[in-house]
Amino acid sequence: MNMKTRLDIPVRRMMLAVVVSVGAALTGCSEMTGVMNDLQTMTTSNLPKQGIAQPINKTAVSSQIKGASKTDLVGLVGWFENSCGFDPVSYTEGTKENQVQKRFDAFQESFMAKQYKADGSYTAYVKPDYRSKLPANYREAVKNISVVEDSKGVHYYVDFNNATYRGYDLSRLELFYQPESDYVYDTLYFKNANFVELKSVFKTTSDELDELRGGEFDAKSRSVMCYLGL
Numbered sequence: 113m114n115m116k117t118r119l120d121i122p123v124r125r126m127m128l129a130v131v132v133s134v135g136a137a138l139t140g141c142s143e144m145t146g147v148m149n150d151l152q153t154m155t156t157s158n159l160p161k162q163g164i165a166q167p168i169n170k171t172a173v174s175s176q177i178k179g180a181s182k183t184d185l186v187g188l189v190g191w192f193e194n195s196c197g198f199d200p201v202s203y204t205e206g207t208k209e210n211q212v213q214k215r216f217d218a219f220q221e222s223f224m225a226k227q228y229k230a231d232g233s234y235t236a237y238v239k240p241d242y243r244s245k246l247p248a249n250y251r252e253a254v255k256n257i258s259v260v261e262d263s264k265g266v267h268y269y270v271d272f273n274n275a276t277y278r279g280y281d282l283s284r285l286e287l288f289y290q291p292e293s294d295y296v297y298d299t300l301y302f303k304n305a306n307f308v309e310l311k312s313v314f315k316t317t318s319d320e321l322d323e324l325r326g327g328e329f330d331a332k333s334r335s336v337m338c339y340l341g342l
Contacts (some may be wrong), residue, residue, distance in 0.1 A: 186277060
């Protein structure tokens with residue numbers, strides 16, 4: 113056997129040993145990977161359900177945010193439930209009820225106006241800069257203010273945006289007066305029929321002419337009207 117033959121044999125044996133070793137190592141890795149996967153599966157399956165993160169309900173979160181942004185207007189139109197302002201406490205200086213009354217009077221003055229003509233008649237209009245004059249904490253609740261004149265008289269409509277009265281959704285406020293007469297009324301309109309649940313909160317009282325004064329509930333129009341004429 114020459115030198116070349118003797119060298120070839122060890123080299124081939126060494127190559128075979130390397131191949132066998134590598135194969136064994138790969139087999140071992142495959143088995144180890146399988147074991148690790150089994151352990152991971154067992155561990156995950158034993159986790160308590162509350163430990164797994166749940167998807168966020170964006171709709172529910174959005175609804176909560178919208179609900180929280182609603183403005184309750186008791187501090188502005190609360191005189192409705194106080195015998196429509198005819199209860200003596202409403203015009204007694206220093207009372208909380210009197211403060212509500214004054215706040216509402218200022219609210220009306222911020223947008224109601226008249227344009228007089230040469231013959232003494234006038235046209236009612238909404239002051240163009242009314243929004244800047246609205247009470248800051250109620251500004252966002254007012255969506256729009258408009259005025260309509262018809263054969264009955266003058267109607268001012270205050271449309272609300274996310275406004276409530278003691279938690280009951282409001283849609284608008286109507287301020288009506290008939291020129292050259294004492295026919296005057298203000299009306300609160302609600303969005304839902306359940307507003308009638310407020311009836312027990314609204315008080316009534318007798319005025320100087322012994323007439324009963326207080327909010328008049330109308331389930332059909334979902335409204336409470338305060339007649340303010342004499």
